[in-house]
Amino acid sequence: MKEEFKIILNMNDEIFNIFKKSLEEDNYEIVEREGKVLFIQKTENKLTEKQKLMIMSIARKQQGLESGILFVDITSAVQYLMQLPEEKEKNDVKFRWMLRQAFIKATMEKNEDNKK
Numbered sequence: 001m002k003e004e005f006k007i008i009l010n011m012n013d014e015i016f017n018i019f020k021k022s023l024e025e026d027n028y029e030i031v032e033r034e035g036k037v038l039f040i041q042k043t044e045n046k047l048t049e050k051q052k053l054m055i056m057s058i059a060r061k062q063q064g065l066e067s068g069i070l071f072v073d074i075t076s077a078v079q080y081l082m083q084l085p086e087e088k089e090k091n092d093v094k095f096r097w098m099l100r101q102a103f104i105k106a107t108m109e110k111n112e113d114n115k116k
Contacts, residue, residue, distance in 0.1 A: 002042070003041075003042065003043040003044075003045070003075065003079065004028075004041065004042040004043070004073070004075050005039075005040075005041045005042075005043070005073075005074050005075045005077075005078040005079075006028075006039075006040050006041075006071060006072060006073055006074060006075075007037065007038070007039055007040075007055070007059045007062075007071075007072040007074055007103075008037075008038040008040070008069060008070070008071055008072070009036065009037055009038075009059070009062060009069065009070040009072065010036050010067070010068060010069050010070060011036050011037075011038050011069055012036060015069065016033070016038065023040060026042070027042055028040040028041065028042050029041050029042070029043075031047065031052060032052055032056055034056060034060065035060075037056065037059045037060055039052070039055060039056060039059065041078075045082060047078070047082070048086075050086075050089065050090075051078075051081055051082070051089065054081070054089065054090075054095075055074070055078065055081075055099065058096060058099050058100070059072075059099075059103075062100075062103045068110070070103075070106055070107065070110060071106060072102050072103055072106040073102060073106070074099055074102045076098060076102075077095060077098035077099045077101075077102055080094065080095055080098060081095045
């Protein structure tokens with residue numbers, strides 16, 4: 001199974017209910033859902049609560065910056081985080097940078113698609 005981690009922003013309850021069945025059919029596990037932020041994964045490895053909190057705290061800050069639903073692939077950032085020793089996770093600048101870059105890339109790609 002290919003490992004995947006994604007954040008979906010600006011997802012309201014109605015859209016979540018529509019997507020939920022599809023996500024389950026595609027073997028995604030819902031890791032966390034808070035407000036309009038949905039964190040999903042397709043992996044056999046489990047994240048710690050601390051790692052989930054770090055990811056969600058950054059994702060919450062991105063919420064509302066974009067109108068419409070935004071799909072963000074954060075796989076490489078999460079894989080990097082999972083390789084870090086636990087004592088270095090909290091203050092790792094590279095992880096936070098990688099996660100923000102994933103949000104910027106997703107926003108840019110969405111804007112390009114909207115122009116077409």
